[in-house]
Amino acid sequence: IITVSLPSASTRQNRETVDKAQALRNAIKAYVLSHGGIGGTNPPTLSALVTTDGVACVTANDPAVTSTYLLLQGWCGPYLQPIFQEDLSGILTDGWGTLFTYNAGSSIVTSCGPNRACGDADDLSFAP
Numbered sequence: 754i755i756t757v758s759l760p761s762a763s764t765r766q767n768r769e770t771v772d773k774a775q776a777l778r779n780a781i782k783a784y785v786l787s788h789g790g791i792g793g794t795n796p797p798t799l800s801a802l803v804t805t806d807g808v809a810c811v812t813a814n815d816p817a818v819t820s821t822y823l824l825l826q827g828w829c830g831p832y833l834q835p836i837f838q839e840d841l842s843g844i845l846t847d848g849w850g851t852l853f854t855y856n857a858g859s860s861i862v863t864s865c866g867p868n869r870a871c872g873d874a875d876d877l878s879f880a881p
Contacts, residue, residue: 763867766848767877770864773844774879777802777853777862780832781881785860787829796832799845799855799862805830847877 780802781795788794796802833844846852847864854863854871859880866875 766867769848770877773847774853774862774864774877776833776844777855778879778881781860781862783832784830787832795857795860797857799853802830802832803844 777799784796784802785791785793788796847866849865849867849869851865851869854865855861856863861881862879863871864877864879865871866873866877868875
């Protein structure tokens with residue numbers, strides 16, 4: 754007899770949260786590099802990671818447009834891995850189905866954790 758041990762729901766939700774947070778962290782880093790290089794601009798929201806920057810990408814590399822020239826240096830989104838493109842809103846939620854929070858100033862992504870209430874001891878924070 755072979756016994757298979759399945760991870761508990763809590764373990765799966767923790768792993769899913771960590772995996773999604775890592776994907777968000779990588780996307781934030783890509784966004785920053787495309788918006789001024791090292792020390793560039795953080796995305797204003799997590800939603801900015803699932804869209805393209807539109808017209809700004811076209812004008813950013815035009816030397817005649819000095820206000821945007823070289824501010825955007827390359828890829829202009831979306832910044833998430835293609836595997837998540839099928840469920841763009843799903844990547845913005847943790848393993849418990851709660852939206853991640855994001856502080857654009859510190860670039861910290863936070864999950865409210867298993868109790869789905871932010872601001873207490875079970876929160877999971879993911880720093881840059």
